[in-house]
Amino acid sequence: MATTVNSEQGSSVNRRGFLNFLLGITGLGWLASILYPVLKYLNPPELPEANISSLKVGKVDDIPYNSGQIIKFGRTPVLLIRDSEGTFKALHGVCTHLDCIVQYKPDKELVWCACHGGSYDTDGNNLSGPPPRPLEKFAVNIRDGELYVAKGEA
Amino acid sequence: MKSIKSSIAFLLAGFLIVAFGDTGLAKDECLNCHQELEDELQTPALKIKNDIHFQKGLTCADCHGGDPTSDDPDISMSRAKGFRGVPSHQTVPQFCARCHSDANFMKTYNPRLPVDQYQKYKTSIHGQKIVKGDEKVANCVSCHSVHEIMPANNPKSSIYPVNLPQTCAKCHADEEYMKEYGIPTDQFSKFSVSVHGKALLEKKDIGAPACNDCHGNHGATPPGIGSISNVCEQCHVVMGELFSKSPHKPAFQEMDLPQCETCHSNHDIIPPNDDMIGVTEQSICMECHAEDEENDGYKVAAQMRMRIDSLRVRYEKAKKLLEEAEEKGMEVSDARFDLKDVYSALVATRSDIHSFSLPVVLETSNSGLELADKTMEKGKQALEEYNFRRLGLGISTLIITLLIIALYMKIKAIEREQKTS
Amino acid sequence: MSNIGTKIYGWLDERYDLTALVEFGKKKTVPIHRESVWYYFGGLSLFLFMVQVMSGVLLLLYYRPGADQAYESVKFIVTNVEFGWLVRAIHSWSANLMIFAAFIHMFSVYFTKAYRKPRELTWITGMIMFFLAMGFGFSGYLLPWNELAFFATKVGTDIVGVVPGIGEFLMKVLRGGDDVTGATLSRFFGFHIALLPAIFSAFLGLHLMLVQKLGMSTPIEYEKADNSNLKTMPFFPNFMLRDALLWLIVLNVLAILAVFFPFGIGPLHWPLGLKADPFAPAPAGIQPEWYFMFMFQTLKMIPGKVLFIEGELLGIFAFGAAGLAWTLVPFWDKKSARGEKNKLINILGIAAIAFIILMTAIGWL
Structure with a gap:
């Protein structure tokens, strides 16, 4: 037991x-x-913060005259242009015709869409070809020699 | 109180009528009289209110002559007072040109308006026939209407871009009416199903061409074979540039073929599709290049089609992958951003076909293919991440389940102990 | 190891008289009867509240208030931050489950008349927390600053404006202006993370203290039976471990829901969608959260004018009066306080549940 x-x-x-x-x-x-x-x-993730209403692009002096580049503004492509006189302009980088990404043509000093040859002036007004509407403008601000692109017209 | 107010208002109204009524409309006896008449003698007086000329201050007498101050028809419509009456079909153009060809006069109203309409009209088929006494061809009022003439930018106008095709079709689509001229009457029905017609008539996109954008308006003629590409190139700049450098340009010239029209037709231009190129039965290339498979044209057509197809397939594959990932709750908007570029490359490759040169097409499509691969990679990663989430959940669920079982057994064990003690 | 534990215990006991607390804990029991299962829902609500606090603090690390940043930062959390999607999904799911658990807790207390003397204040603090929880839901809904939230908030705050006299003022205070704007977002953010938590914590402390002080309530019919016969279970460790068991299960359910439906399912959904645009037309299918649905639907169904009063106003007053009466039930239900059966209370409760279910169903269909 x-x-x-x-x-x-x-x-x-x-x-x-x-x-x-x-x-x-x-x-x-x-x-x-x-x-x-x-x-x-x-x-914290590599991108330290959410892309918001304003984007720092870089030093003003680093951007050559009469040139254009596509920058990622959040998830929107923005075409940043410096014209031959040195003025900065930023436009929504998507063609209003069939949503292709536009580019800057230094030889003609125009914004140009390779897909169907639509062209815009550097203020975004549609000049020729199929685009039905102008490109939306973005604001460009310069602070302490740094270039910022922001939503809305300057 | 109330009666004083209303009597003041009454007096004021009366004063206004006396002061302005007399200097305004009342003075134009043409209108006064014709408003009271019936049918075709009345309609001009009613319609004229919408007419740009009337709105700008011109009176009946400014076109028709006569004396608008007299209410006696014998005086007001007498030749002595310069009454011109109704112009004949043949003389309408000169009738309008009195003012519209006079640059000095026109610029006092609208300096932007051209003054060469009459000059151009004389070069048009309409103008050439009218001087030969043809009563059926169009003159100014056939398109611009009579007494209700509106500027082209007025959406109600018969010559507003959206309305213009209908205006031309009034005659040109009438088989009976056009019989003696021996030209087709299906232009309007073809145009309205074309890519241009749909954009203009259905989407009301006034950037799309109406009849006059290719044929001219006052100098309306069909463009000649040699000038078709010049006309299309006005809008389709890139295609025009590519084509003029392509081997097709001299070849078409030699064969006396029109440039754009050979593949795209004229009035019934359908939105182009990928089947138009290549070596399949539907392909337009095969109309000339079918006979010899060793022929360079045959090979290039086959290869160009292959490039477009593979880019399209990969674009769609990538898109599907991203959609699948999105459906599963994954965020892939970064990849969506790149997918836009792939789409751009696909559209650009399709445009580059007009170079009819393989290296050009290869270059454009290669960048698209590369990007499509990258996008697909991102989509695959998102799906992997999705599976990783499930795996993680599975592992932690397993652990928690074990913990729950253990805890349950612990509770039971504690309670057994409590009972025994 | 246990030596150090004893030392620390001794140190604390010397100063704070922990032994009294432990003795109190040992004596605490939970009655066992057929209705015992409802005792779990209070603890469950508490647990889900703790999940809310923790996941909320985590979200706060990356969230940025403000009309031009809120949406972007939530998108950033969901896309770029590792496991950010999980934290947001847990926060959203747990919020809904918490309100649901609180609903059950409230109705079970109501039907078992656990609010009767001496637990009147426990009931009242609980009701206040329930309203605060709805405030949490309402203010938190706007924070992602997306289209759905924007219009739901617009409609929700509009209703406040109907109240005569102070309505206009209240609406302005809520919105931080005449319209729902970035200023509203700042306010709601403040409400959601500072004001409401502060008030809520005070009432939660009081509520829990009262529960400890008065112990668990026993339903009238069991209380009347011979008291010595009533089975009990020690709170510690038996009931507490059971609580823990349930919490573990619910946490796992939360994880499963968050992984499979990170953006919700059916009428319970919180897709990020498009950023709020005050000038965009209201999208179709604007719905309040499910726990506001029955009120929203009722206000929609009341005719424009009832007698001489505006229908919406009447509805708001009716809900206000009903809410007040419900909150004050321990003071007018004299029968239960005396330990007698009160059928009227049961009928009212069932009617309330039926009304809520019916109106919510109509709203969803």
């Missing part, structure tokens, strides 16, 4: 030990499965 009681007690101790072990391990695993995403979340 006594021996059976002993073994029962022993197995219940064993069982309790295993249960506590299981609780500890799974508890730790659970903690890890919460901490992992939280820690990942706390680690």
Whole structure:
């Protein structure tokens, strides 16, 4: 009799030990499965902030006269132009005809869409070809020699 | 109080009528009289209110002559007072040209308006026929209407771009009317299903060409074979430039083929599609290049089509991948941004076909293909990320389930102990 | 290890008399009966509130208030921040589940008449928290500054303006101007992360304190039965571990919902959509959140004029009066306070539930 009681007690101790072990391990695993995403979340992404209403493009002096470049303004392509007199202009970079990305043609000093040859002047007015509407303008501001593009007309 | 106010108002109204009524409309006896007449003698007096000439202050007498101050028809419409009456069909152009060809006069009203309409008209088929006594060809009023003439930028005008095709079709689509001239009458029905017609008539895009943008208006003639590309090139600049450098230009010239029209037709230009190029049965290339598969033209056509097809297929594949990712709740707007460029490249490749030169097409399509691969990669990554999320969830669910079981057993164990003790 | 634990315990006990607390905890019991299952929903609401606080703090690390940044920053969280999508989805799902749990908690307390003497203030603090939770939902809805939120807020604040006398003023205070603008967003942000949490915490503390002080309520019919016969369960550890078990399950359910439906499902959805544009026409299908639906739908269905009063105004007053009466139920339900059965309360409660379900269903269909 006594021996059976002993073994029962022993197995219940064993069982309790295993249960506590299981609780500890799974508890730790659970903690890890919460901490992992939280820690990942706390680690700031490479792009340190959301693209917002204004975008810093770079130094004014680095941009040559009579040139154009497409910049990513959030998820909108913007064509930044510096005309032959040095004035900056920014236009929505998507052709109003069939949504192609437009480019600046230095030889004609015009904005030009390669898809169907629509052309705009540097203020975005549609000049020739299929575009039905002018290009939307973006504001360009200069602060301390740095160039910023912002939503809305300057 | 009230009666004083109303009597003042009454007096004022009376004064206004006396002061201005007399110097204004009342003086024009033509209108006064014709308003009271019936049918065709009355309509000019009613319609003229909408007429730009009337609105600018011209009176009946300014065109028709006569004396508008007299209410006696014998005096007001006498030759002695310079009454010109109704011009005949043949003399309408000169009738209008009295003023409209006079630059000095016109610039006092609208300096931007050209004054060469009559000159041009004389060069048109209409103008050439009218001097020969043809009573059916169009003169000024056939298109501009009589007594209800509106400027071209007035949407109600018969010559407003959206309305213009209908105006031409009044005669040109009438089989009976056009019978003696031996020209087709299906231009309007063809035009209205064409890419231009749909844009103009359905989408009301007044940037799309109406009849006059290719044929001219006052000097209306069909453009000659040699000048078709010049006309189209006015809008389709790139295609024109590419084509004029292409091997097709001299070849078409030699064969006396019109340039754009050979492939695209004229009035019923359908939106171009990829089947137009290549070596399939529907391809237009095969009309000339079918006979010899060793022929350079045949090979280039096949290759150009292949490039377009592969770019299109990859664009669609990438798009589908991104859509699938989006459906699964993944954010792929960055890749969507790039996809726009792929689309641009596809459209540009289609344009570059007009160079009929393989290297040009290869260059444009290569950049698109590269970008399409990148975009697809991003789409695949998004889907992988989606699977990773599920995997992560699965693992953590497994752990939590084990924890829940353990905790449940712990509770039971504790309660068993409590009972025994 | 346990030595250090004992030392720390001793140090604290010496100063703060922890032993009294432990003794109190040991004595605390939970009655066992057929209605026991409802006891879990208070704790569940608390747990979901804690999830809200934690996920909210995480969102706050990247969120930026302001009409020109809010939408962009939420988009940034969802797309660029690792697991940002998960945090936002958890916050949204947990918000809805919390209100749902609070609804159940409230109705179970109502039907078991647990609000009766001596727990009147526990009920009132609970009701205040319930209204505050709705305020959390309403203010938080606008924060992503997207089209859906913008118009829902416009409609929601419009309703306030109908109240005679102070309505106009209240609406202006809520909106921070005559219209819903960036100023409204700033205000709602302030409400959502500072004002409401501060008030809520105070009432939550009071509520929990009262629960500890008075213990769990036993339904009248069990209370009347021989008290010694009533089975109980120690709160610690039995009930607490069960609470923990439920919380674990709910947390896992939250994770599953967040992964499979990060932007919600059916009428419970919060897609980011387009950025709010005050000049854009209102898109189709503007809906308030589900817990406002029954009120929104009722106001829509009331005729323009009832007798001499404006229909909408009447509706607002009716809801106000009903809410007030509901909150004050411990003070007018004298029968339950005396330990007698009160059928009227049950009938009113069932009518309220039926009304809410019916109106919500009509609103969704």
